[in-house]
Amino acid sequence: MDSPGLGRGVLHPARAAEAISVDRLAPDPEVARFVEFYWLVRWDRRGLPPYEQKVLAHPNVHLVFEAPRARVYGVDRSLFVRRLEGAGHVLGVKFRPGAFRPLAGRPVVALADRSVPAAEFFGPETDRLNEEILGAPENPAALADAFLRPRLPAPDPVAEEVAAVVDRITGSPDLRRVDDLAREFGVTLRRLQRLFAEYVGASPKWVLRRARLHEAAERADAGSEVDLAALAADLGYADQAHFTRDFTAAVGTSPARYAGGACRAAPGVVPRGGASAGSE
Incomplete structure (x- = not known):
């Protein structure tokens, strides 16, 4: 155990x-x-x-x-x-x-x-x-x-391929865009979307965004002060406001409120990667 x-x-x-x-x-x-x-x-x-x-x-x-x-x-x-x-x-x-x-x-x-x-x-x-x-x-x-x-049925090579793509998303905080993911695995964006609908039950964009929100919640739960602007940049968001909207929509409360006031808001953010997390 x-x-x-x-x-x-x-x-x-x-x-x-x-x-x-x-x-x-x-x-x-x-x-x-x-x-x-x-x-x-x-x-x-x-x-x-x-x-x-x-x-x-x-x-x-x-x-x-x-x-x-x-x-x-x-x-x-x-x-x-x-x-x-x-x-x-x-x-x-x-x-x-x-x-x-x-x-x-x-x-x-x-x-x-x-x-x-x-x-x-x-x-x-x-x-x-x-x-x-x-x-x-x-x-x-x-x-x-x-x-x-x-x-259990016989192994499905396509299922294993999809699992590898999901692992790449959830294990790679540097990943920003779904179309980059499709190019990396040598498939079209449309095929990647079809595979995720059939095998995962959610779009690759949703999986990428959810992985970033898992990271955000974990950092907010760590008990130390969190710079929201820096966190938004680390997760690939174009700005802090977009990150706050995504987090609030998923969790039901803002990241600052979720962290119990420990998060420190900052006036600006330097974009990383040039796109918001999960953009296609």
């Missing part, structure tokens, strides 16, 4: 750590071709008010074992909010970017911003497994491995 913290995308992680615990569980090597990791969230709010956790989602499809039924969640392009009360736990399967397309048998853009019962993809056995996992077994990852292993 690996416990690396709550991870990027979980907003206000210090506050969240007081309300929930999160563990990452490694999948079986054969399953790991499709699954990045399992995540196990536990909470106990008995005698306490309900707690709402907000998450800036990643470009991944998730299979979640939860009450009352297991569900498959597509990429949430808005702000994901989960209300927790009482005591309980859920187990999530984080599929690698693009990896759910061979399992789904159809473009995953149809799942964007929605969830469906997992039985639609994995059959009625999913509901029985859901009951087992919610029964607090000692090794829920082993149960998930045993369930997924015989259901």
Whole structure:
């Protein structure tokens, strides 16, 4: 079992750590071709008010074992909010970017911003497994491995290609433009957009912008003073105002307010790269 913290995308992680615990569980090597990791969230709010956790989602499809039924969640392009009360736990399967397309048998853009019962993809056995996992077994990852292993299709080279593009975006803060990304991978911009719709469920521009906002939230959560103008420039925004608009639209509050007043506004910014983050 690996416990690396709550991870990027979980907003206000210090506050969240007081309300929930999160563990990452490694999948079986054969399953790991499709699954990045399992995540196990536990909470106990008995005698306490309900707690709402907000998450800036990643470009991944998730299979979640939860009450009352297991569900498959597509990429949430808005702000994901989960209300927790009482005591309980859920187990999530984080599929690698693009990896759910061979399992789904159809473009995953149809799942964007929605969830469906997992039985639609994995059959009625999913509901029985859901009951087992919610029964607090000692090794829920082993149960998930045993369930997924015989259901995995043959590797899809296109899915692996798409995963490499997503990894390039999320691991490269120097990347500014989607058309630069298309040239780097030797595809047209139109083909890249089609691949992302079919395999990811969100556009490459959205993935690039979301990666920058993950970086921004992580820096704002670091506990030290943040120069908003410098941060906007580091993330490739043409100006601080554009960065503030993007952050506020995604998170629901301005970066200065999110950081609890720790951010320091500056009067200007020197553009880097000549374009706003995510521009095509």
